[in-house]
Amino acid sequence: MRRGKLNNIAYKLVIVSAIFTVISYAADQMVIRSEDKVRNLNVNYNNLQAEIKSLESLQLALSNIGTQSISLLSNLKQRNFWLKNIIFQKIEGKSIKESLSVRKVDQIDFANNVLFNLYQYQKRIQDQSSSMSYEFAKIIETNPKFFSVEKYYIKNVKKFDDL
Numbered sequence: 534m535r536r537g538k539l540n541n542i543a544y545k546l547v548i549v550s551a552i553f554t555v556i557s558y559a560a561d562q563m564v565i566r567s568e569d570k571v572r573n574l575n576v577n578y579n580n581l582q583a584e585i586k587s588l589e590s591l592q593l594a595l596s597n598i599g600t601q602s603i604s605l606l607s608n609l610k611q612r613n614f615w616l617k618n619i620i621f622q623k624i625e626g627k628s629i630k631e632s633l634s635v636r637k638v639d640q641i642d643f644a645n646n647v648l649f650n651l652y653q654y655q656k657r658i659q660d661q662s663s664s665m666s667y668e669f670a671k672i673i674e675t676n677p678k679f680f681s682v683e684k685y686y687i688k689n690v691k692k693f694d695d696l
Contacts, residue, residue: 605661
């Protein structure tokens with residue numbers, strides 16, 4: 534079977550078809566590129582959101598340690614409470630021994646109570662300080678980009694050189 538000769542209309546239709554094919558290909562490529570840009574922007578956005586949450590968590594942890602340290606310092610202001618306790622036992626200028634005997638308080642029980650309270654106080658302070666130390670060590674370990682020795686040295690190199 535033979536085909537007939539192509540006339541001008543057939544050539545025009547082939548050219549129009551080729552133009553639309555090229556336009557379709559270009560439009561597809563533009564859509565693919567724009568979807569890729571949107572996908573990359575979403576990944577960057579999600580990464581920034583994760584970093585923000587991480588920094589908020591770090592800030593909250595440091596704030597908690599700060600609150601604990603303020604609490605510990607206020608407890609340290611109450612130091613020597615065992616001495617104050619002994620001083621408050623005096624009545625009308627009498628000695629502590631006489632004041633305790635007037636109140637019918639056993640001196641040994643009083644001394645044991647004072648020492649026990651002192652022990653509990655020191656234990657509580659030690660527990661608080663070790664807890665804060667442990668939490669801060671965890672923060673340093675999980676956030677090395679903020680708490681590295683190298684960054685500290687680089688930041689303070691002039692001070693070290695002056696020493």
